Amino acid sequence: MAQVRTRFAPSPTGFLHIGGARTALFSWAFARHYGGTFILRIEDTDLERSTPEAVQAILDGMHWLGLSCDEGPFYQTRRMERYKQVIDDMLAAGTAYRCYMTREELDALRAEQEIRKEKPRYDGRWRPEAGKILPPSPVGAPFVVRFRNPTTGVVSWDDRVKGRIEFENAELDDFIIARSDGSPTYNFCVVVDDRDMAITHVIRGDDHVNNTPRQINLLQALGAPVPRYAHLSMILGDDGQKLSKRHGAVSVMQYEEDGYLPEAVLNYLARLGWSHGDDEIFSSEQFVAWFDLDHITASAAQFNTEKLNWLNAHYIRQADPHWLGAEMGKRLACNGIVTADGPDIRRVLVLYRDRVSTLNELADAIHSFYVVPHPAAELRAQHLTETALGALAALRENLSACVWQVAELGQAVKQTASAAGLKMPQVAIPLRVALLGMPQSPSIDSVLEVMGRERVLQRIDAVLHG
RNA sequence: GUUCCCAUCGUCUAGAGGCCUAGGACAUUACCCUUUCACGGUAAGUACCGGGGUUCGAAUCCCCGUGGGAACGCCA
Numbered sequence: 085m086a087q088v089r090t091r092f093a094p095s096p097t098g099f100l101h102i103g104g105a106r107t108a109l110f111s112w113a114f115a116r117h118y119g120g121t122f123i124l125r126i127e128d129t130d131l132e133r134s135t136p137e138a139v140q141a142i143l144d145g146m147h148w149l150g151l152s153c154d155e156g157p158f159y160q161t162r163r164m165e166r167y168k169q170v171i172d173d174m175l176a177a178g179t180a181y182r183c184y185m186t187r188e189e190l191d192a193l194r195a196e197q198e199i200r201k202e203k204p205r206y207d208g209r210w211r212p213e214a215g216k217i218l219p220p221s222p223v224g225a226p227f228v229v230r231f232r233n234p235t236t237g238v239v240s241w242d243d244r245v246k247g248r249i250e251f252e253n254a255e256l257d258d259f260i261i262a263r264s265d266g267s268p269t270y271n272f273c274v275v276v277d278d279r280d281m282a283i284t285h286v287i288r289g290d291d292h293v294n295n296t297p298r299q300i301n302l303l304q305a306l307g308a309p310v311p312r313y314a315h316l317s318m319i320l321g322d323d324g325q326k327l328s329k330r331h332g333a334v335s336v337m338q339y340e341e342d343g344y345l346p347e348a349v350l351n352y353l354a355r356l357g358w359s360h361g362d363d364e365i366f367s368s369e370q371f372v373a374w375f376d377l378d379h380i381t382a383s384a385a386q387f388n389t390e391k392l393n394w395l396n397a398h399y400i401r402q403a404d405p406h407w408l409g410a411e412m413g414k415r416l417a418c419n420g421i422v423t424a425d426g427p428d429i430r431r432v433l434v435l436y437r438d439r440v441s442t443l444n445e446l447a448d449a450i451h452s453f454y455v456v457p458h459p460a461a462e463l464r465a466q467h468l469t470e471t472a473l474g475a476l477a478a479l480r481e482n483l484s485a486c487v488w489q490v491a492e493l494g495q496a497v498k499q500t501a502s503a504a505g506l507k508m509p510q511v512a513i514p515l516r517v518a519l520l521g522m523p524q525s526p527s528i529d530s531v532l533e534v535m536g537r538e539r540v541l542q543r544i545d546a547v548l549h550g
Numbered sequence: 551g552u553u554c555c556c557a558u559c560g561u562c563u564a565g566a567g568g569c570c571u572a573g574g575a576c577a578u579u580a581c582c583c584u585u586u587c588a589c590g591g592u593a594a595g596u597a598c599c600g601g602g603g604u605u606c607g608a609a610u611c612c613c614c615g616u617g618g619g620a621a622c623g624c625c626a
Contacts, residue, residue, distance in 0.1 A: 095626045130625055187624070194623095201551040203622060228624055246555065255553055255622095263624040270626045293554060294621040317556070318619080324561095326619080352562095355575090359563055362574040381563075384619070388561050391576040401589090439588045497585080508585040516586070524587035 088120025089284045092146075092153070093274070095127040096138035099335035100145030102387065103289065103319045103327060106353045110316065111287040112151045113354075113368075113375040123281055124156035129273055131161075145336040149346050150368065158281070160273050167268035170276050170306070171229055171261060179305040180261060182227040183210040184219075205257035206230070229262035231272070231302055239297040244314035244377040246290070251297040259298055275299050279308040287377075290315035314377050316357060320386040327387075343415075343443030345403065348396035357381045365398060397441035405430045408437070408446075415447045416454065426454040431534045435526040453535060456543065457521025467523060468547060472514035475504045479511060480544045488537050494529030518547040 090111040094104055115122035124146070128134035143157070160167075174180035185193075185206075194204040211232060212218060221227075233256050240250040261272035268276075278286065278299075293315050303310050321332035339349050350368050358381065360366070360374045400408070409430040413423050423429050432450045440446045459468075468476075479500040486492050501511040512528045519540060525531050532540055 093626090097626075127626060133625075190624085198551080203552040205552095205622075226624095243555095249554070251554075257622090260624055265624080267624085269624070274626090289620095290555070291620060292626095295626095297554095315555085320619095322561090356562065361564065364562090364575050378566095379564095383556050385563090386561060388576065391562065394576055397589095436588095438590090494585090501585085510585095512585045522587090526586095526588080528585065 086284065088115055088118040089123065089282050090115040090120065090287055091123040091125050091156075091278070091281060091283050092151075093125040093127050093277075093288070094142050095130060095133075096135060096142060097130065097133040098138055098329060099141040099337065101327065101333045101335060102353065103333075104142075105145060105149060105336045105349075106319065106356060107287065107289055107316055108146060108151050109149070109350065109353055110314075110358070110375070110380070111285075112153075113372050114285060114287060114377065115154070116372040117375045120284070121154045122151075123158070123283070124153035125158045125160070125277060125281070126156075127160050127270065127273065129160045129268065129270065134161075141335065141337070148337060148340055149350055155281075158277070160277065163273075163277070164268070166280070167262075167273060167276055168266070171268065171272075174231075174261070174305070175229065178212070178232070180229050180231050181210060181212050181258075182221065183230045183258075183260075184222055184225055184227045185210060203255070206259075208258055211258055226264040228260045228264050230258040231261050231298070231305070233258050233298070233301055239300050241296065241300060241310065241313055243293075244285075244312055245317075245380045246293070246315055246382050249293065249296070253297075253301070256298060256301070261302075271295055271298050272302065275302045275306070275308075278311060279303065279306060283311050285312045285314065285377075287314045287316065290317050314380065316380065317382060317384045319356060320384055322387050322389050324386050343445065343447070344392070344396050345399045345443070348392065348399040351399075352392045352395050356385045356387070365395065393441040397438075400440065400443065400446065401438050403437070405433060408433055411443060412447055412450065415443060416451060419447075419451070421451055421454050423454050427534050427536055427539070435530055435534060439526070452520040452522070453539075456546070457519075459517050459521040463517055463521070463523065467514045467517045469514075471504075471506070472510070473548060475500060475506055475511045476514055476518060476544055477548055478504060479515065480541060480548070483532070483537075483544075484541060488533060490529045490533045493532040497528060497532075515544075519543050 092108040092111045094100065100108075112122045114120075126139055126142070128139070146152070171180065175182070190206070193207060197204045210218060211230070234253045237253050238250045239253060239256075240248060243249050259271060260269055262268055274295075296313055296315075300310050319327065321327050323332070325331060327333040336349065340346070347368065350371070351365060354366070354371045355364065358375070359379050363374075366374070412429055412433060416423055429450070432453050433446070436446055436449045440449055479497065482496040482500050483493065486496050497511055497515070498508065501508050504511070513523050515528060516523055516525045516531070519525075519531060519535060
């Protein structure tokens with residue numbers, strides 16, 4: 085295959101959401117797989133809605149996911165001269181023409197068409213045609229530039245996801261390529277850029293399928309090669325509903341905040357709409373090695389947070405303890421919890437890392453090691469009974485005599501229980517409540533060891549004398 | 551309304567005419583492990599939208615229907 089060049093071309097009107105992230109991921113992976121070039125292009129020609137904050141949000145999202153581009157980011161607003169030149173060329177070549185129809189006239193036309201239940205479209209009244217007499221151009225009046233779309237035949241392409249798609253040219257109208265203020269429009273900029281940037285594969289959302297025939301016609305009018313297209317179907321929300329700013333669409337950065345690891349999000353997204361046999365868990369290197377356009381699903385996919393959670397749990401278990409420790413320190417510090425003078429955070433993490441599915445859950449789970457817990461009255465009443473307190477008092481004595489090492493600590497708990505004629509849980513659960521403020525925890529001997537003698541004894545005392 | 555797209559377990563998916571009495575994963579349920587809660591292990595239930603063709607044979611190919619979606623902007 086010739087040098088592969090793909091691009092991700094978001095418009096900076098909001099954050100990078102999950103759908104955009106997947107599009108970027110697939111474009112990126114495809115380029116990487118073939119040793120090609122991945123280009124980032126910011127489509128900011130809509131001055132009204134584009135913001136620098138949104139540009140930054142997109143950049144941040146891609147950076148977090150580790151999707152780095154080889155060229156760009158290019159900004160369409162900085163290429164205005166180029167667009168203008170191409171428009172002039174097309175006007176001169178007769179592949180585009182000036183249209184003086186006013187907005188009012190256009191609106192009226194559309195209204196009529198709608199009444200007649202027709203597809204709303206431009207009627208070609210200013211389109212030059214051999215033997216056709218155009219109205220005289222109003223001098224000084226504003227005009228738009230329209231592309232002279234072929235009127236007969238079909239446009240078609242072999243979509244790498246959806247297969248062959250054909251459109252009758254008769255279905256297409258002469259779309260605007262330059263507004264009355266002279267600024268170029270989306271379909272036009274895309275074509276010029278894809279041509280200038282020598283894009284070989286356009287991987288994008290399938291909401292662009294209907295733009296594709298227009299873009300192909302334009303490309304052909306420009307004498308440019310037509311890239312391959314791969315249209316990805318959309319991602320639905322967890323509830324099966326379409327994602328929108330109003331409903332369910334969240335920034336990928338929100339996932340970071342919620343305690344997801346980028347490798348989990350990447351892995352999840354990779355698997356959403358693409359497959360490699362039965363493989364579920366794989367690194368991004370593996371993904372790049374395996375990725376192809378042939379195994380992309382043509383139908384829409386519903387986002388499933390539970391599966392993401394499962395993957396995230398997996399990656400938390402795999403995470404480097406030093407990194408995880410630092411990350412936890414940061415997250416706890418955000419809640420005003422100091423970890424520096426408490427138990428070694430890495431040892432605490434080892435106890436909890438396989439019991440949670442997000443970093444936030446992990447932070448919640450371990451915070452009792454650093455902050456004295458206040459078990460709810462109900463918990464106290466249920467677990468810190470007189471019998472239990474008696475056992476804890478005995479245990480306190482036994483523990484204080486212990487070498488602080490897991491096997492010996494476990495023995496101490498067991499012996500205390502049997503000496504009091506109690507079952508193991510009858511001691512271990514009150515002990516958990518005393519130490520951590522909750523009746524469940526990892527293996528109690530490990531908790532004792534990691535929490536450390538001083539803290540353990542203090543917390544038991546607090547319960548006994550509190 | 552017109553054009554285009556899509557259709558396998560609740561969800562993500564495997565499946566390129568016989569390997570499919572349809573496989574894997576998440577979720578669910580049961581059991582095992584166990585000092586609790588998890589992790590882990592084992593097992594179970596659950597799907598080819600409907601109807602016609604083509605074929606010796608169809609989840610796979612074709613047509614129709616139904617359902618869902620997208621696009622029809624001087625937005626991208």
